[in-house]
Amino acid sequence: MCKNIDDFNRGCALIMGRLYASFPKPLAVRVEELDKGPEAPDREALEVYGATVEFLAEEGYVRFGSKAGPENARLFMNVRLTSKGLAALNRSPEAPSVSKGTIGDRVVAWSKDTIAGVASDAIRHAVAVILG
Numbered sequence: 001m002c003k004n005i006d007d008f009n010r011g012c013a014l015i016m017g018r019l020y021a022s023f024p025k026p027l028a029v030r031v032e033e034l035d036k037g038p039e040a041p042d043r044e045a046l047e048v049y050g051a052t053v054e055f056l057a058e059e060g061y062v063r064f065g066s067k068a069g070p071e072n073a074r075l076f077m078n079v080r081l082t083s084k085g086l087a088a089l090n091r092s093p094e095a096p097s098v099s100k101g102t103i104g105d106r107v108v109a110w111s112k113d114t115i116a117g118v119a120s121d122a123i124r125h126a127v128a129v130i131l132g
Contacts, residue, residue, distance in 0.1 A: 004048055010035065011049035012056065012131075019062060019081045020089045026080040029053060029064075032073050043072045050074035059131070061085035088131070 014034045018027060031049040035041045041049070053076050056062040062085055065078030081089070 003044070007041070007045040007048035008052050008055075011045070011052040015049070015053060015056065015062070015079075016081075016085065016089060019079060019085065023081050023086060026065075026078040029076040029079045030073070031075075046072040046074075050076075053079065056085070061088065061131075 011031075011034065015029065018029070018034075031046050031053070032041075034049055035045070050067075050071055053062065053064065053074070054067075057064055060082055063078075063080055063082055064076045067074055067076050069075045
């Protein structure tokens with residue numbers, strides 16, 4: 001898969017996980033602080049993370065008040081899930097073999113582990129479920 005799509009999926013899971021864990025309180029999201037995994041994200045990944053916040057806002061999953069800084073160090077203020085974003089994360093996985101809990105619960109758990117041990121296929125599937 002293209003690196004930018006992998007970065008988008010990873011960023012989406014990290015962003016949505018943080019917002020779900022803090023809902024309904026808004027957060028300040030600084031893209032360079034999203035991914036605390038063992039390998040620091042490169043400049044391109046950080047730019048994709050910022051673009052992911054904007055994409056999620058344009059699609060109606062999140063809302064933010066303002067943004068500042070260069071693309072690879074973007075700061076978004078007052079970021080919060082919309083009702084559409086919350087509904088997407090509150091869904092339960094359809095596969096019966098999947099563990100109990102919502103998609104949001106899984107994404108929060110992954111983001112706490114910085115998604116280091118999570119397979120990119122699992123992240124891609126979760127993002128596909130979230131975004132419908």
